[in-house]
Amino acid sequence: MEILHHGxxxxxxxxxxxxxxxxxxxxxxxxxxxxxxxxxxRHGNERTAKNHPRNRSR
Numbered sequence: 001m002e003i004l005h006h007g008x009x010x011x012x013x014x015x016x017x018x019x020x021x022x023x024x025x026x027x028x029x030x031x032x033x034x035x036x037x038x039x040x041x042r043h044g045n046e047r048t049a050k051n052h053p054r055n056r057s058r
Contacts, residue, residue: 003034010038 001018003010013021017037024033049055 003038005038010034013037 001013001021003013021033021037
């Protein structure tokens with residue numbers, strides 16, 4: 001299974017990881033799951049970004 005981002009391959013899943021992905025994508029947040037699978041997840045700046053004045057609730 002190939003995961004695309006803007007039409008370009010981001011990662012390829014095979015075997016058990018592909019089957020697990022298909023099961024988990026139906027039950028959870030697909031965007032978060034794809035971020036975790038591709039390795040683009042939790043770089044440590046989420047707390048900083050959340051507290052930035054531009055991102056605070058008005």
